[in-house]
Amino acid sequence: MEDRKKTVGRFAPTPSGRMHLGNVFAALMAWLSVRSRGGELVLRMEDLDTQRTSEDFAAVLRSDLQWLGLDWDRETEPQSRRSEVYDRYFAKLEEMGLLYPCYCTRSQLHSVNAPHLSDGTYVYPGTCRDLKEPPAGRKPAWRVRVPDRVWRFHDLVQGDYALNLATECGDMVVRRADGVYVYQLAVTVDDGEAGVTEVVRGMDLLSSAPRQMYLQELLGFDHPTYAHVPMLLAPDGRRLSKRDRDLDLGVLRQRMTPEALIGSLAFAAGLIGKNEPISARELAGEFTWEKLRGDAIYLDGDSSFW
Numbered sequence: 001m002e003d004r005k006k007t008v009g010r011f012a013p014t015p016s017g018r019m020h021l022g023n024v025f026a027a028l029m030a031w032l033s034v035r036s037r038g039g040e041l042v043l044r045m046e047d048l049d050t051q052r053t054s055e056d057f058a059a060v061l062r063s064d065l066q067w068l069g070l071d072w073d074r075e076t077e078p079q080s081r082r083s084e085v086y087d088r089y090f091a092k093l094e095e096m097g098l099l100y101p102c103y104c105t106r107s108q109l110h111s112v113n114a115p116h117l118s119d120g121t122y123v124y125p126g127t128c129r130d131l132k133e134p135p136a137g138r139k140p141a142w143r144v145r146v147p148d149r150v151w152r153f154h155d156l157v158q159g160d161y162a163l164n165l166a167t168e169c170g171d172m173v174v175r176r177a178d179g180v181y182v183y184q185l186a187v188t189v190d191d192g193e194a195g196v197t198e199v200v201r202g203m204d205l206l207s208s209a210p211r212q213m214y215l216q217e218l219l220g221f222d223h224p225t226y227a228h229v230p231m232l233l234a235p236d237g238r239r240l241s242k243r244d245r246d247l248d249l250g251v252l253r254q255r256m257t258p259e260a261l262i263g264s265l266a267f268a269a270g271l272i273g274k275n276e277p278i279s280a281r282e283l284a285g286e287f288t289w290e291k292l293r294g295d296a297i298y299l300d301g302d303s304s305f306w
């Protein structure tokens, strides 16, 4: 029954600058997976951080996706305009008695008592869980209680993954003290309301999946299928980021055709056997997730990108 349901995938870029090659790779994989099965693609601008994002960047992102041949079927409302929608889901969590205000300062949160995980995040120790006297004059963030339970899922690229939110994350912030909803809540609501069945994104968001699965369960959404694609590494082992100006689309668009760029990426990822130009449409014809390995992809110094 699951299989007959139409695949709905999504692009969810942050319009804070040009896409770099890692963003392009994740978008390409999301597109291939959906298009190879005749599904639908939704575009959404993740612009919760209104200081760093802009409609100008969003327009450039759309143009870059079109240039690459990665089309979409509909665009949903950007996150910056949805705080009233998020309010409703926040109220739902509140009614369930799962929320509490957290007055911890940044320095308290990063203190020695907080166990840090290998990825640099810390486990919230529950300091404000049963606070009797909230400090006066300070606006709280709001946290949702997490159960002591292991979340397991099978990632299409990374394989089996498990995380206990209680021991490896702690109660999660859903709304910041300034009233802005956090990424995890917004993504869960947006994907859920758009009927997204498949989430394809970078490996750096793997541990977000169990957080979102928990919120999906609370808010009444189905779990999507997850595929966390490997990070792209420069020849010296550096992770590509927005700082890599030389590999963002502003520069690459002047230097390469979309087919040459997609061909080089697909070759580096092991999707095709030869580094030669190919369109996204042609690639979709023979796409399967089995072709993609989970470990990081090194971009060759001789590759056409430099």
Ligand SMILES: [Zn+2]
Residues within 6 Å of the ligand: 101, 102, 103, 104, 126, 127, 128, 129
């Ligand atoms: Zn606290």
